[in-house]
Structures are given as structure tokens and as C-alpha cells.
Amino acid sequence: MYKNFSLVPKVMFGRGSFAQLGDVLEERRTNSDGFVVFVLDDVFAGSELEKRLPVEDGDMVLYVNVDDEPKTEYTDLLVDKVKQHNTILPDGIVGIGGGSTLDIAKVVSLMLTNPGSSADYQGWDLIKNPAVYHVGIPTLAGTGAEISRTAILTGPEKKLGINSDYTLYDQVILDPELLKGVPKDQWFYTGMDCYIHDVESLKGTFINEFSKAYGEKSIDMCRQIFLEDHPDADDKLMMASYFGGMSIAYSQVGACHALSYGLSYVLGTHHGIGCCMAFDALDEIYPEGVLEFRKMMDRHQIVLPKKVAAPLSQEKLQLMVTTALNLTPLWENCLGPDWRHIMTREKCLELYLRM
Numbered sequence: 001m002y003k004n005f006s007l008v009p010k011v012m013f014g015r016g017s018f019a020q021l022g023d024v025l026e027e028r029r030t031n032s033d034g035f036v037v038f039v040l041d042d043v044f045a046g047s048e049l050e051k052r053l054p055v056e057d058g059d060m061v062l063y064v065n066v067d068d069e070p071k072t073e074y075t076d077l078l079v080d081k082v083k084q085h086n087t088i089l090p091d092g093i094v095g096i097g098g099g100s101t102l103d104i105a106k107v108v109s110l111m112l113t114n115p116g117s118s119a120d121y122q123g124w125d126l127i128k129n130p131a132v133y134h135v136g137i138p139t140l141a142g143t144g145a146e147i148s149r150t151a152i153l154t155g156p157e158k159k160l161g162i163n164s165d166y167t168l169y170d171q172v173i174l175d176p177e178l179l180k181g182v183p184k185d186q187w188f189y190t191g192m193d194c195y196i197h198d199v200e201s202l203k204g205t206f207i208n209e210f211s212k213a214y215g216e217k218s219i220d221m222c223r224q225i226f227l228e229d230h231p232d233a234d235d236k237l238m239m240a241s242y243f244g245g246m247s248i249a250y251s252q253v254g255a256c257h258a259l260s261y262g263l264s265y266v267l268g269t270h271h272g273i274g275c276c277m278a279f280d281a282l283d284e285i286y287p288e289g290v291l292e293f294r295k296m297m298d299r300h301q302i303v304l305p306k307k308v309a310a311p312l313s314q315e316k317l318q319l320m321v322t323t324a325l326n327l328t329p330l331w332e333n334c335l336g337p338d339w340r341h342i343m344t345r346e347k348c349l350e351l352y353l354r355m
Contacts, residue, residue: 005249006165008136008147011172013238018137018175022054025092028133034091035059037082039105041066041097041139049096049139049178060085062108066100069264069271072119072155075107079118082108089113093134095169098190099143099152099271102136106151106167109134118162119155127164136169139178141237142190142272144197144245146172152271159265159323174242176234188226188302189272191237192293195222196275197244199289200254204333207251215247226296254334255285255343258327259351262320267308277304281354285334309352321348 012020025036035058042063044050055061062078082090089112095105107118109131114121121127136146145151149168150161179187198219201211221240225233259281260274269277276293283290297304309317325331325348331339 008169008172013174015177017173028091036092037090039095041101064104069154070100070104072153075118079111093132096137098140099145102145103151121162122155122160124163127166131166133170135171137173140190141241142194144241147242147245159261174238176238179234188300192276193272194241194244196256196279197248199286201247201251204254205336206333211247211251214243218243252329252333258324258330262324265323266316266320277355281351321345
């Protein structure tokens with residue numbers, strides 16, 4: 001069976017394009033009693049970026065905290081806040097921030113039209129009703145959250161995304177000016193998420209010409225960004241992120257992302273740095289990619305945490321292993337249909353103990 005996947009229908013790219021958000025939303029403001037919800041990373045509270053939001057009477061600025069990876073319980077509380085703000089559905093949801101904030105905005109837009117808890121929809125194609133119209137505006141680049149049909153969540157029993165065509169944004173605005181001032185470590189870890197997307201897609205068993213076309217262009221831009229000096233590096237990174245997300249849309253990520261889910265679920269490790277920690281332990285699976293990744297780390301003087309799994313109890317170590325190995329499509333893309341004979345629990349535990 002071939003995938004018949006959806007794409008984000010509208011994309012705006014360019015420096016200063018954020019200024020057109022008001023015009024984009026004007027088309028949706030058809031109800032005199034309507035309102036828009038701006039889902040804003042709370043690091044921007046009181047900032048110049050917040051002052052530039054086209055907020056009108058009745059609108060809601062919903063500050064979200066992403067110090068921790070998004071949890072189902074937290075997103076459910078945010079949905080309740082929106083419902084308390086107004087009893088009607090909003091005209092639109094606007095997510096502004098990094099990958100976690102963009103994923104939270106996706107979940108809010110979905111859960112306003114679907115009953116129950118967000119934990120009920122962790123999996124593939126469980127959402128039944130279309131989301132509220134939603135716009136994604138990244139202020140970090142690399143995760144591909146702006147183009148992805150996934151909203152990654154940690155639930156009471158598992159870390160797993162809400163994967164649905166309804167999750168996709170209706171509109172994305174890619175303004176490279178919004179990347180200015182990102183701390184170097186955060187810039188690097190998020191950018192490496194994109195690089196790792198490309199390696200996992202290009203080296204995976206699910207690879208095809210569709211994914212290869214996007215992945216090869218994305219990884220070429222990553223090399224320009226992280227191994228060379230370019231004045232338009234932020235523009236390149238925004239497009240590398242977009243293309244990297246497109247590359248995995250018709251293939252899949254692999255071992256690194258599976259292992260990073262275990263780190264996040266047990267240790268609360270943020271996705272970008274978790275991917276870097278996992279990738280650094282995968283010499284045997286992605287030898288060329290890991291070697292190049294280490295060159296990028298050296299060039300930007302990045303030092304990863306070490307031995308993070310060593311203090312853990314056997315119970316928690318085994319929970320990390322279980323979390324990682326439950327992601328069957330990722331391992332199959334990485335190692336093929338017989339992956340379980342290759343990536344045993346013992347081998348997976350060995351990889352964690354390397355980190």
C-alpha cells in the first residue's frame with residue numbers, strides 16, 4: 001500500500017513575513033463574536049514579538065511553558081482554558097515557538113473538536129473530527145514540527161505522537177528573522193534534529209525517490225549551515241527543516257528517534273539534545289553520519305552530557321528499553337523487517353549505557 005498523505009496547504013516564506021499574520025487571520029474572522037487563540041511560548045511574554053501579535057478584542061493569548069516536554073495532562077488543561085475563555089470554537093489557533101509549542105498548538109486545535117483526553121489519541125489516525133483552523137510560526141528551526149502530521153506527547157503510559165492528517169497546520173509562516181537571538185546550544189540541538197531526520201531517512205529501508213529528493217537537499221543545506229559560514233544560514237535552516245520534515249513524511253525516522261523517546265519518557269530529556277545523545281552512540285548503524293555529526297559538534301564547541309543512564313535503576317533502564325522498542329515502524333525503517341533479531345533488549349540497553 002502506498003501512502004496517500006496530506007500536505008500543509010499554505011506556506012509563506014521570507015524575512016518579515018510574520019508581519020502578514022494579521023492579513024492571514026483576517027480571512028478567518030468571519031464571526032463578529034469570534035476570536036483567535038495565540039499559543040505563545042512563555043519565553044516571549046512581554047517581548048517585542050508578543051507586541052507584534054495582531055491581537056483583537058476578544059482574542060486570547062495562551063502562554064505555554066515548554067521547560068518540560070509536552071504532556072497529555074498539560075495540553076488537556078490548556079484546552080479547558082480555551083473553553084473557559086469562550087463557549088464557541090475559535091476562528092483560529094496560532095502556534096508561535098519551537099517544536100514543542102507548535103505541537104501543543106496542534107493538540108489544542110484537535111482537542112477542541114474531539115472528545116476526551118489527548119491521551120486517547122496517541123497513535124496513528126485515531127482522530128475522527130477535523131481540527132480548528134491552525135497556523136504554525138516556528139521561532140526555532142530543525143524539528144520539522146511545522147510540516148509534520150505528528151504532535152509528540154508524553155502520556156501517563158507512553159510517549160507517542162498524535163499522528164493524523166488533521167494534525168497538519170492549515171498555514172505555515174516561515175520568517176527567518178524570528179531565529180535571531182536563539183542560544184547557540186538550543187540552535188545546534190534543534191538543527192541536529194533536522195540533520196538526523198535526513199540521515200535516518202536516507203539510510204533507512206523505506207527510502208524512495210520522493211524522500212530522497214527532499215532528504216538530499218536538506219542534508220546539503222545542513223552541511224552548509226553547520227560546517228561552513230553563510231550569511232543566510234537562518235534562511236537555509238528554515239528550509240532544511242521544512243525539507244527534512246518532508247523527507248520523513250514518505251519514509252520514516254529510525255534508531256536515534258526511537259532511543260530518544262526512551263530518554264524523554266524516563267528522564268524528561270528534551271527532544272533535540274536527546275536525539276544528539278542517542279545519535280552519538282550509533283556508530284555501528286550510522287557510521288558516516290555520526291562521524292560528520294561529531295565534526296559539527298567540534299566546530300561549534302558543543303559538549304554532550306555523558307553517562308546519563310548510569311545512575312538509573314534496572315527498572316527505569318528497562319522502561320527506557322521498552323519505550324524505544326515499542327516504536328516498531330522506526331526500527332523496521334532502520335534495520336528491516338527482521339529488526340527484532342538485531343535490536344534485542346540487551347543490545348538496546350547497551351546503547352543506552354553508552355550515552
